[in-house]
Amino acid sequence: MATEPETADAPDTYDEFLDHVKRMTYVGDAAGVLNWDQQVMMPDAGTPARAKQTSVLSTLRHELLTDDDLSDWLDELEEADLDDERAAVVREVRREHERAVRVPEDLVERISETTSNALPVWEQAKEEDDFGAFEDTLEELVELQREYAAEIDPDRDPYEVLFEEYEPYLGIDTAERVLERLAEELPPLIEAVGDSDVTLASPFEGTYDESDQEELVRAALDTLGYDWERGRLDTSSHPFSTGTQFDARVTTRFKPGDPMDALGSTIHEFGHATYTLGLPQEDYGTPLGSNRDLSVHESQSRLWENHVGRSKPFWDLFTPTVSDHLDVDTSPRALYEAANEVYDDNLIRVEADELTYHMHILVRFEIERDLIRGDLEVSEVPQVWNDKYEEYLGVRPETDAEGCLQDIHWTHGMFGYFPTYTLGSVMAAQLDAAVREDLDLDSQIRAGEFDPLRDWLGEHVHQHGAHYTTPDLVEEATGEAFTADYFLDYVDEKYGGLYDL
Structure with a gap:
């Protein structure tokens, strides 16, 4: 399935837009490799540095996703005569962009750092069979996710908003x-x-x-x-x-x-x-x-x-x-x-x-x-x-x-x-x-x-x-x-x- 055929409208805009989307994806995939490493290969004492690294990558991806240029390209492409494949790309990026622009960067950074730090806490709590050792961390995670959902849409059921992170179309x-x-x-x-x-x-x-x-x-x-x-x-x-x-x-x-x-x-x-x-x-x-x-x-x-x-x-x-x-x-x-x-x-x-x-x-x-x-x-x-x-x-x-x-x-x-x-x-x-x-x-x-x-x-x-x-x-x-x-x-x-x- 190709993404490069020429269209009559806004070919230069689409190419710039697509380059930006690819860089955004690459940053996210790099964070995925670091997450794999943390769960599989990383020494136990590496968590503090890894939390900072993944936090920066999450923030960088969020910046790319909420960039003003991306917003302008999406608006321009919305009016363009795009083929079905390019229209699908615009649809998917717009959906993610519109959610992300509502979320402050500092919240994205806090969520990333908190989840990275939470992993060894959960692992130890599970090993020691002690929910109390994980309770404060889970409380923080829940509060962050409530805050995240409220930033996206304060008038909707927060759980529905979070569900759409993983399955946006079935409902x-x-x-x-x-x-x-x-x-x-x-x-x-x-x-x-x-x-x-x-x-x-x-x-x-x-x-x-x-x-x-x-x-x-x-x-x-x-x-x-x-x-x-x-x-x-x-x-x-x-x-x-x-x-x-x-x-x-x-x-x-x-x-x-x-x-x-x-x-x-x-x-x-x-x-x-x-x-x-x-x-x-x-x-x-x-x-x-x-x-x-x-x-x-x-x-x-x-x-x-x-x-x-x-x-x-x-x-x-x-x-x-x-x-x-x-x-x-x-x-x-x-x-x-x-x-x-x-x-x-x-x-x-x-x-x-x-x-x-x-x-x-x-x-x-x-x-x-x-x-x-x-x-x-x-x-x-x-x-x-x-x-x-x-x-x-x-x-x-x-x-x-x-x-x-x-x-x-x-x-x-x-x-x-x-x-x-x-x-x-x-x-x-x-x-x-x-x-x-x-x-x-x-x-x-x-x-x-x-x-x-x-x-x-x-x-x-x-x-x-x-x-x-x-x-x-x-x-x-x-x-x-x-x-x-x-x-x-x-x-x-x-x-x-x-x-x-």
């Missing part, structure tokens, strides 16, 4: 509608699974060396087709993926007694990286070479993790590799069952199955929404968190570490992010259904042929970057408006079969 009403529907329709299925007499296989016993698990997840990345020339695998306290179409890195973590945890998280982050690596290289630095926000990004990771990595055909393919690396005598059916077991006593979101996962999201969504709206005090978070887990999942955390301190998102100041996990999972099922209209996906997975799926996603999702809004991209890719129907049909069929419902 908070869509997120609430989807979450409410899943909150209504998933619990009966979860309850039926819990009442089932079926016991799924548990092929893993004892513990497995981290080195053996790392070799296994590297083999999984090889099997799926990860481009090692443009990526790398490392460990972090919370698995994540970051980068550009030239350098998209993944991280994972290892649990001695549960090698499926590392395998699942690695495939999940592979899905994120595959989307990033599939963005148009010629459009790097512009919205046409950028991802279409977090719901779409999550749809890519969830599609690979759940619809590929938890499928029967994948275990037909990958079971010998597991047996070789972990020295276990098992079968494809046993590993398929182990990958899809529903846990009625799980407290940890990133370890959750496809069904209960969305109850974990609902807890976080309700708590962060109430925090930002001022309906919940920070000091009340542990108690409310534990109460909601008991209500929605029938299990109560005994520690802060396995409760409200388990996720990193609030540490980064990311309030409004969590609903995109459920939106992405729902979107993944809709995309998977569309893929299967065109491809014999199960046969291809079983044969280890992943290029057709990657090519389909490249054609229908990746190559478009942020050209389309989220609803338009979903309709362009699947031929239908965004819907939760496919996800609910998928889990009903899959778990009904597994648990003989």
Whole structure:
């Protein structure tokens, strides 16, 4: 997808505008590399300097985004006769610019420095199982985000304003509608699974060396087709993926007694990286070479993790590799069952199955929404968190570490992010259904042929970057408006079969 064709109106203005946008993007990407380094490689004592560095880069990007010249170019280009691609670039930059000009630079700097300093505080509080050690920091983060939302639009719901940082086009009403529907329709299925007499296989016993698990997840990345020339695998306290179409890195973590945890998280982050690596290289630095926000990004990771990595055909393919690396005598059916077991006593979101996962999201969504709206005090978070887990999942955390301190998102100041996990999972099922209209996906997975799926996603999702809004991209890719129907049909069929419902 090219961004350079001549148009009759304002070609010089557009070129100047685009150069400015690219510099802005490069500064943001540089900050992303520093963030990756802080979570993966940086010595513990490096935080004070890193906080200053990331603060300066955030401020510089904010200055570029709010520059008067950029405002003038946007106004001029708004009246120009632009082709569809250039109009999309202007639309995306204008949306971000109009939000940013309302936010003072000193607030941007304070948010960046506070979130950078918050990371080691959260890590220590989690390690020591002490919410009190993180409480003041979380209070500051919440206040900063309220202030940020009020600067953008003091007359709107502050949580809605923050949600639009991560999903600007589906709307908070869509997120609430989807979450409410899943909150209504998933619990009966979860309850039926819990009442089932079926016991799924548990092929893993004892513990497995981290080195053996790392070799296994590297083999999984090889099997799926990860481009090692443009990526790398490392460990972090919370698995994540970051980068550009030239350098998209993944991280994972290892649990001695549960090698499926590392395998699942690695495939999940592979899905994120595959989307990033599939963005148009010629459009790097512009919205046409950028991802279409977090719901779409999550749809890519969830599609690979759940619809590929938890499928029967994948275990037909990958079971010998597991047996070789972990020295276990098992079968494809046993590993398929182990990958899809529903846990009625799980407290940890990133370890959750496809069904209960969305109850974990609902807890976080309700708590962060109430925090930002001022309906919940920070000091009340542990108690409310534990109460909601008991209500929605029938299990109560005994520690802060396995409760409200388990996720990193609030540490980064990311309030409004969590609903995109459920939106992405729902979107993944809709995309998977569309893929299967065109491809014999199960046969291809079983044969280890992943290029057709990657090519389909490249054609229908990746190559478009942020050209389309989220609803338009979903309709362009699947031929239908965004819907939760496919996800609910998928889990009903899959778990009904597994648990003989």
